[in-house]
Every structure is written in structure tokens, then in C-alpha cells.
Amino acid sequence: MAFSVIGLQLVSALVSATFLFLMASGLSLIFGVCRVLNLAHGSFFMLGAFLAYSVTQVVSSSLETFWLALLLVPLATALLGALLEIVLIRRFYGANLLVQLMPMVALIYIISDFSRFVWGVSPGSVPVLGLFGTVSILDLTFPAYYFVVVLASMVVAAGLWFLITRTRWGILVRAASQDREMSAACGVNQTRLFTMVYALATGLAGLAGVLAVPISGASLEMDMTTVVNAFVVVVVGGMGSVLGSMLAAILIGLVNAFGILVLPQFEMTFVYALMALVLIVRPTGLFGRG
Amino acid sequence: MSTKPRWMLVSLIVLSALNLAVAAPSGEPIVLGEIVSQSGPFAMFAAGHKGAQLAVEQINAAGGVLGRPLQLLSHDDKSNPAEGTKLFRELASKNVLAVIGNSPSSVVFAANPLALELKTPYVISMGYTSVFTDKFSHRYFFRTITSDRVFAYAIAEHMAKQPATRYCTIGNDFAYGRSITAAVMGRLKELKPSVQIIPGCEFWVPPGQLDFTPQITAIMGQKPDALMFGGVVAISSDAFVKQAKAFGLFAKMVGVHPSLGMPTNNLGLQKADLPEGIMTGSDYPYPPVDTKANQAFFNAYKGRWNERPYEISAHAYATVFLLAKTIEKAGKVDREALADTLPGMHYTHPSLGEVSIRAMDHQSTAGWWLGYLTWDDKDNVVGLRDIKYMPGTNYLPTAEELRKIRGQ
Numbered sequence: 052m053a054f055s056v057i058g059l060q061l062v063s064a065l066v067s068a069t070f071l072f073l074m075a076s077g078l079s080l081i082f083g084v085c086r087v088l089n090l091a092h093g094s095f096f097m098l099g100a101f102l103a104y105s106v107t108q109v110v111s112s113s114l115e116t117f118w119l120a121l122l123l124v125p126l127a128t129a130l131l132g133a134l135l136e137i138v139l140i141r142r143f144y145g146a147n148l149l150v151q152l153m154p155m156v157a158l159i160y161i162i163s164d165f166s167r168f169v170w171g172v173s174p175g176s177v178p179v180l181g182l183f184g185t186v187s188i189l190d191l192t193f194p195a196y197y198f199v200v201v202l203a204s205m206v207v208a209a210g211l212w213f214l215i216t217r218t219r220w221g222i223l224v225r226a227a228s229q230d231r232e233m234s235a236a237c238g239v240n241q242t243r244l245f246t247m248v249y250a251l252a253t254g255l256a257g258l259a260g261v262l263a264v265p266i267s268g269a270s271l272e273m274d275m276t277t278v279v280n281a282f283v284v285v286v287v288g289g290m291g292s293v294l295g296s297m298l299a300a301i302l303i304g305l306v307n308a309f310g311i312l313v314l315p316q317f318e319m320t321f322v323y324a325l326m327a328l329v330l331i332v333r334p335t336g337l338f339g340r341g
Numbered sequence: 342m343s344t345k346p347r348w349m350l351v352s353l354i355v356l357s358a359l360n361l362a363v364a365a366p367s368g369e370p371i372v373l374g375e376i377v378s379q380s381g382p383f384a385m386f387a388a389g390h391k392g393a394q395l396a397v398e399q400i401n402a403a404g405g406v407l408g409r410p411l412q413l414l415s416h417d418d419k420s421n422p423a424e425g426t427k428l429f430r431e432l433a434s435k436n437v438l439a440v441i442g443n444s445p446s447s448v449v450f451a452a453n454p455l456a457l458e459l460k461t462p463y464v465i466s467m468g469y470t471s472v473f474t475d476k477f478s479h480r481y482f483f484r485t486i487t488s489d490r491v492f493a494y495a496i497a498e499h500m501a502k503q504p505a506t507r508y509c510t511i512g513n514d515f516a517y518g519r520s521i522t523a524a525v526m527g528r529l530k531e532l533k534p535s536v537q538i539i540p541g542c543e544f545w546v547p548p549g550q551l552d553f554t555p556q557i558t559a560i561m562g563q564k565p566d567a568l569m570f571g572g573v574v575a576i577s578s579d580a581f582v583k584q585a586k587a588f589g590l591f592a593k594m595v596g597v598h599p600s601l602g603m604p605t606n607n608l609g610l611q612k613a614d615l616p617e618g619i620m621t622g623s624d625y626p627y628p629p630v631d632t633k634a635n636q637a638f639f640n641a642y643k644g645r646w647n648e649r650p651y652e653i654s655a656h657a658y659a660t661v662f663l664l665a666k667t668i669e670k671a672g673k674v675d676r677e678a679l680a681d682t683l684p685g686m687h688y689t690h691p692s693l694g695e696v697s698i699r700a701m702d703h704q705s706t707a708g709w710w711l712g713y714l715t716w717d718d719k720d721n722v723v724g725l726r727d728i729k730y731m732p733g734t735n736y737l738p739t740a741e742e743l744r745k746i747r748g749q
Contacts, residue, residue: 055562056558056559056562059558059559059561059562060555060558060559060562062558063554063555063557063558063559064555066552066554067552067554067555070552112611112613167380167384172382172384172385173385173608173609174576174579174608174609175609176579176583176609176610176611176614178583178611178612178613178614179613180583180584180586180587180613180614181586181587181613185587185589191558191561191588192588192589193588194584194587194588196587197554263551265583266551266552266580266583266584266587267551267552267576267579267580267583267584268576268579268580268583268609268610268614269609270576270579270609271382272382272549272575272576273549273551273576275549276547276549276550276551277551304555307555308554308555308558308559311544311555311556311559312541312559313541315541315542315543315544315545315559316543316544316545317545
């Protein structure tokens with residue numbers, strides 16, 4: 052196998068991993084702290100994509116508008132996330148897992164119907180991919196935008212790491228995820244903390260949606276595909292671990308990019324085989340707690 | 342209160358009086374049922390209903406059918422096969438003469454056997470799957486558009502004349518993705534034995550996949566002459582085309598996709614998303630085919646609905662006119678008479694010209710336009726350039742082939 056082919060698949064793996072990470076980190080954070088499985092995570096991703104589409108439709112399909120959307124849309128999805136947490140999600144904390152799934156499934160349908168009502172059935176496009184130009188790697192021209200995405204997710208990863216390990220807020224988050232009762236007993240305002248975590252995670256999903264829209268467009272069916280992939284990453288990385296999500300995302304990106312070189316006709320199996328393997332060896336995921 | 346209602350009443354009376362003066366359809370209306378996807382993933386097929394409705398209005402304005410007005414009884418199948426079968430039973434139990442289908446193949450699969458069971462003609466203007474008119478063909482089933490065999494064989498024939506021999510393929514991993522890839526590549530190899538799929542360059546991705554980076558870099562690493570990606574459909578095809586453009590994929594190899602030129606298959610693409618170098622096709626290409634019939638249809642449709650027609654709009658429009666003509670010829674409003682008269686009928690399709698319903702399988706001879714994917718600046722939609730028409734009769738199964746397919 053040519054060296055250049057391996058190099059290119061490495062870059063591709065990294066690009067695929069960034070989207071998986073942006074989605075999985077939020078999903079994992081919510082599970083770790085709030086102890087609910089945020090199945091509606093993909094819906095916030097879809098909303099982010101559609102909102103970015105609307106911003107560029109209303110203003111223009113220019114780079115400046117896209118940057119504006121990148122700034123504003125995650126704030127909007129975070130706000131919506133906070134609102135939904137206060138109105139709906141928080142009433143199901145501590146409930147049976149199956150009961151928790153009900154409001155999530157309801158949210159998926161509500162957001163999907165809302166999007167159909169607002170944006171119609173035709174997919175939307177934000178054609179800014181070409182405006183970023185290209186970068187030559189080996190004998191291939193790679194779209195420069197992909198490196199913007201990789202860079203953005205590195206910034207997010209570093210920011211999350213700093214937030215969780217180096218700030219007082221992060222200490223509270225870790226405390227709550229390790230022992231909720233004890234942290235409550237110590238006087239941590241859990242109600243507000245949970246709202247903030249949910250808002251942060253849904254903001255990340257919105258950010259992923261904006262970053263994805265130049266590459267894949269915005270469409271009504273993108274919510275489910277995305278949340279299923281993110282869920283696999285969280286399971287492999289370990290529920291509740293942001294570091295686990297990052298490593299799992301990279302691992303899955305690599306397995307996929309090189310798997311298709313060896314057995315291209317079996318793409319769907321690689322990722323799930325990896326998940327099964329991890330679950331057999333470490334049932335709690337790579338970085339999960341028992 | 343405003344005087345609006347009264348004005349409307351007055352103009353209505355004046356209009357109907359005028360109508361009377363021309364040629365007034367009177368008596369009990371002839372009812373055509375319609376099952377159409379107006380919500381769910383195929384909600385854009387609602388444009389089929391608009392085409393059918395336009396035809397009904399035009400026919401009634403010209404005096405109706407057998408002097409009686411035509412009426413459309415439409416129901417939404419929600420893109421759902423179970424709902425489609427329920428609606429078919431419901432419609433068949435009413436006094437509808439026939440049921441028009443503007444639904445995806447999945448709904449047709451489910452409703453097709455009912456047409457035979459309930460002895461109700463089912464005339465579809467959407468759903469290209471070949472088996473409906475070859476293997477599963479029966480007395481009460483008719484298709485007024487082409488079949489996927491026609492566009493697969495037509496594009497294979499075109500590519501066989503091109504220099505490309507080393508192919509890669511990529512498709513969504515589901516029934517249609519597999520079958521269209523097999524049909525195009527199989528036919529291509531038959532016509533040009535030097536064509537081969539590069540070993541290890543046959544990719545299957547889950548339906549709905551949005552990130553194609555690893556596949557695109559892997560395909561570029563193999564340096565094929567052409568990439569057949571006809572099995573990549575729906576939200577995956579928008580995403581794939583955008584990413585292919587960003588990588589300059591089709592500057593290095595020819596893209597082959599039999600149906601990307603269909604308006605309902607490229608709604609999510611804008612001008613800046615479109616790469617050059619994709620050989621594809623459509624049965625309603627943009628810019629609109631420059632014939633008198635199509636100009637009349639295009640302008641009437643735009644005037645009536647204030648939007649551009651999709652392919653399904655033209656198909657449903659032609660279908661209603663075909664049914665009206667058939668009822669006139671049969672001379673009576675009767676399901677059995679309709680099923681007897683439809684085979685062999687000729688009709689005009691706006692973008693495909695004169696076509697007919699074959700007696701042996703009730704399949705239309707409607708063909709397919711091939712061309713390179715491009716942006717149509719005038720209409721501001723995805724279009725085709727350098728188009729050429731491939732008549733359905735060149736690619737549909739012969740009587741002998743049909744016997745083989747049906748295992749007779």
C-alpha cells in the first residue's frame with residue numbers, strides 16, 4: 052500500500068473523528084452529570100444546521116455570514132437546550148430509564164415536525180466549502196475547510212479539558228458526576244449545574260451542526276443518523292467520560308478509514324465489531340466507571 | 342363585513358356562465374382516486390398532486406370527459422406503505438374509476454397486489470422499480486413513467502462508448518443502492534468486456550451517511566477512470582456531491598449516476614455545490630425541453646402553482662390526460678372497460694413526447710434524457726447540458742425476456 056494512501060486515510064480519519072467527538076462529548080457529559088440519555092442530541096445538531104442555513108439565506112452565502120452563524124447558532128441551541136431542560140428534562144431525572152426515554156422520543160418528533168414546518172421538506176445548502184480554498188497534501192488537494200473543522204474541535208477539546216479540570220465549575224461537574232448525593236449534601240446547587248451542563252452540551256451539538264452544514268447540507272433526516280453514530284462513540288469511550296469520547300472518536304475514525312481500504316464492502320460492520328469487542332473486554336467502555 | 346364574499350359569488354356566477362357558454366361538463370363527476378406522499382420523507386411528491394390537479398382543471402375547462410366533469414379524490418399516504426394499502430382499500434370501496442399513484446416504490450410494492458385483489462386499475466406516475474411491470478405485472482396495474490432498467494441500461498450504453506474501463510463504485514447499502522449498481526455495472530460489462538471494477542474499490546455506506554471523506558480519499562488513491570455512484574441517494578447524494586466538488590473528485594474521473602438530474606433528487610444542491618463531470622439523467626431535465634407541449638405545460642403549471650414543476654408534476658399531468666383519453670375511447674365509466682382499453686394507448690408526455698402503454702406488461706415506452714450535470718442559470722435550478730433522448734423501447738424487456746423473468 053502506497054505511503055500517500057495511508058497518509059490520506061489518516062487525515063480523513065481525523066476529519067471524521069472531529070464530528071463524532073463534538074457530538075459524543077456533549078452526549079457523554081449529559082449522561083455523566085445528569086444521568087439521562089439525551090437521545091434528542093441529534094435534533095440539536097439538525098437545528099444547528101438549519102439555523103446556519105437560515106442565517107446564510109437571510110444575509111448571504113459569504114464567509115463573513117458563515118462565521119457569524121458559527122458564533123450565534125451554538126448560543127441559540129444552548130439557550131433552547133437550557134429552556135427545554137428547565138421545562139421538561141429535569142422532571143425526569145432519577146426516573147426509570149424507560150420513562151426517561153419517553154420525553155426524549157417526544158422531543159425528537161417535536162423538533163423534527165417543527166423543522167419541517169419552518170424549513171419545509173427540501174434540504175438546505177450553505178455553499179461555502181469552495182470559499183476556503185484547498186490545501187495540497189501529497190498528490191491530493193484537500194479542501195482547507197476540513198482543517199478548519201479539525202482546528203475548531205481541537206479548540207473545543209482543549210476548552211472542555213480546561214473547563215472540567217481547571218475551573219471551580221469543572222470541580223462541581225466532576226463532583227456531581229462522581230457522587231450526586233454527596234455533592235448535593237455539600238451545598239452544590241445541582242439544579243442550576245444540570246441546566247448549565249445541558250446547555251453546554253446542546254450548544255456543542257449546535258456547533259457541530261453549523262460546522263457540518265457546508266459539508267453535508269441541512270436535512271430533516273440527519274438527526275437520527277448522527278445521534279446513533281455519537282451513541283456508538285459514547286459506548287466505546289465510556290459513558291460520562293469526555294476524554295473517552297475523544298479517544299473513541301479517533302479510534303472509530305481510524306478503524307473506518309483503514310477498514311474500508313481492506314474490506315470496502317463491509318463498512319457497516321467495522322464500527323459495530325469494534326464496539327462489541329470493547330464491550331466484551333471492558334463492559335463500561337474504554338474510560339467508563341463501573 | 343367586507344363585500345369580498347359577494348364579489349366572489351358574482352364572479353363565480355359570471356365565470357360559470359362563461360364556462361357554460363364554452364362547453365359545460367355536467368352530470369355526476371367521474372372520480373379518480375389519488376394516493377400521494379404529501380408528508381414524510383417523500384413529501385416533495387406533493388408536486389405530483391399539483392400536476393394531476395392542473396390536468397383535471399384543464400380537462401374540465403375544455404368540456405370534461407364524456408361530457409361529465411373529472412374529479413380528483415386525493416389522500417396522503419405519509420410516505421408509508423401501511424398507510425398506502427389502507428388508502429387503496431378505502432378508495433377502491435368508493436366509486437373511484439382508478440387510483441393514481443404518486444408515491445415511492447415502497448408504497449407501490451404494498452398496494453400493487455391490492456389492485457388485482459380489488460379489481461381496481463392502479464396507474465402509477467412515480468416508482469421506477471422494474472419488477473412492478475415485469476415480474477409482478479397484472480391486469481389492473483399500469484406505469485406511465487419509465488423503469489429503472491431503462492435508465493440503468495441507457496447510461497450503461499452511453500458509458501460503453503466512452504474510453505473509461507477502470508471503475509470504482511459507491512452506493513448506500515440497501516435494496517435500491519445494490520440493484521441499481523448491479524444493473525448499470527452488469528450491463529456495462531456485457532456491452533464492453535474490458536470494463537472492470539477495481540478490486541477493493543467497491544464501497545457500501547449506510548443509508549443516510551453524511552461524511553464521505555474516507556471513501557473519497559480511498560477512491561482517489563485508486564485513480565479509476567470513472568466512479569459509478571448511482572446507488573448514493575437522498576440526503577447521502579447531496580452530501581456526496583458537495584464533498585466530491587470540494588475534493589475535485591470529478592475533475593480526475595467521470596462521475597456516473599443515472600438519476601441525479603431528476604429535480605426531486607437534487608433539491609438540496611446550489612450552484613456553488615455542483616461539480617462538473619457527472620454523467621447523469623432525468624425524465625424532466627432543466628432547462629425545460631423546448632417543445633410546444635412542454636412549454637404549454639411549464640407555463641400553465643407555473644401560472645397555476647407559482648413554482649417550477651418537478652418530474653413527478655409532469656408525469657401525473659400526463660397520466661390524467663391519458664386516463665381522460667382512455668375513458669373517451671372506452672365510451673363508458675367502468676373499471677373493467679378502463680383496464681381493457683389502457684393497453685396500447687398513446688399519449689403525450691410534456692418532456693418525453695409521444696409514448697404508449699405496452700400491451701404485454703402495461704409499461705410505458707417513456708424514455709430517459711442523458712446529459713452532464715450543470716447549473717441552469719435561467720431557472721436557477723440544477724440542470725443538464727448536452728442532453729440526448731434515450732427511448733424506452735430500446736431498453737425495455739422484449740416479450741421473450743419478459744417470459745423468462747416471469748418464469749413462464
